[in-house]
Amino acid sequence: MAGNREQLINPEGQSDALDYLNLTRNLLRKFIISRLNCNPSGEEEIPEYKVLKPFGKEKLSIQDERVIYQARQKIPPLQKILGEAIEDIKKTSPQILIPEYIKTHFSECVTTLEPKAFEIYLDYEKGTFLSVIDTWILQNESAIKSLSEQGLPSSEFAKEVIKLFYPLVQRLEFRSGQTRKARGGRTFELVIGYLLGKIGIPYQKPKGKQQTKILKRVDLVIPDQVTAIELPDKAYFLSCKRTLRERWKQTIPERKPSWRVFLLTQDEDLPEGKAKEIDQLGMIVYVRDELKNKDYLAKKPWVRRLSDLPKDLSFS
Numbered sequence: 001m002a003g004n005r006e007q008l009i010n011p012e013g014q015s016d017a018l019d020y021l022n023l024t025r026n027l028l029r030k031f032i033i034s035r036l037n038c039n040p041s042g043e044e045e046i047p048e049y050k051v052l053k054p055f056g057k058e059k060l061s062i063q064d065e066r067v068i069y070q071a072r073q074k075i076p077p078l079q080k081i082l083g084e085a086i087e088d089i090k091k092t093s094p095q096i097l098i099p100e101y102i103k104t105h106f107s108e109c110v111t112t113l114e115p116k117a118f119e120i121y122l123d124y125e126k127g128t129f130l131s132v133i134d135t136w137i138l139q140n141e142s143a144i145k146s147l148s149e150q151g152l153p154s155s156e157f158a159k160e161v162i163k164l165f166y167p168l169v170q171r172l173e174f175r176s177g178q179t180r181k182a183r184g185g186r187t188f189e190l191v192i193g194y195l196l197g198k199i200g201i202p203y204q205k206p207k208g209k210q211q212t213k214i215l216k217r218v219d220l221v222i223p224d225q226v227t228a229i230e231l232p233d234k235a236y237f238l239s240c241k242r243t244l245r246e247r248w249k250q251t252i253p254e255r256k257p258s259w260r261v262f263l264l265t266q267d268e269d270l271p272e273g274k275a276k277e278i279d280q281l282g283m284i285v286y287v288r289d290e291l292k293n294k295d296y297l298a299k300k301p302w303v304r305r306l307s308d309l310p311k312d313l314s315f316s
Helices: 016-033 061-070 078-092 099-104 106-139 140-148 154-198 209-214 226-230 272-280 307-313
Strands: 221-222 235-239 261-265 286-287 303-305
Touching: 016 140, 016 154, 061 106, 061 154, 078 106, 078 154, 099 106, 099 154, 099 307, 106 140, 106 154, 106 307, 140 154, 154 221, 154 226, 154 235, 209 226, 221 226, 221 261, 261 307, 303 307
Parallel strands: 235 261, 261 286, 286 303
Antiparallel strands: 221 235
């Protein structure tokens, strides 16, 4: 073996358990951070031992499934994350929590508070990924030790360790991606509800088997679901969509006679074709204030500013 290659053994040739476990811990941390695209400032450059393509859908051991489950349980409920976002906003942009300001700057309030909540969620998600490292190392110490005793250069050792670790992180990435989409939409809905509550607009999320069947795909009703079901002409039906993706029409409520359905989104774009589809569905869509100001949307009365919502609900 060439003498100039970096070894995982000390000069006397004896394996040092602490060294190879610390090396494993550090390289897996760098590997995860590089995959999350959040390399912190001051970190050394990520070595070239990234997995270039998936190995396939590996069947995980019960131990690895348990590691993933336990890690994911550490992410707090959305209400708690929203609460943390509100506390942060109090320090940086307190005006967006003042009722009178919310009534006239609803768009700014939504697009400030929701991204902050999502940022906090992503921090928790990053912690979830990093938290699996120590548990995984503990469970795979014998396999790591065996690799360390082969006298591999650090780069080769890293590749072999990541091959062992990758199926777990790949599964965690897949499940986190699914959860992230669902949580993103739910967070947007919670932010809308929170801001409406701050300005005294009563609302309710449909609940109950029969009620949710009637109010299918409706996220929030104003003032409450009893009114929405029994006196629908006296209610508003809100569909809250963080973004309007390809299948957006499959996730919105079917507009019934006398239903006033408002589609709320903070998407940064609304193509003209999609705006026309919304009109054909008989709905009004509320978008970021700056998006409504674009020439091709300015004269479409069914496309309105999010900041117009309180006024249109007749509660301003």
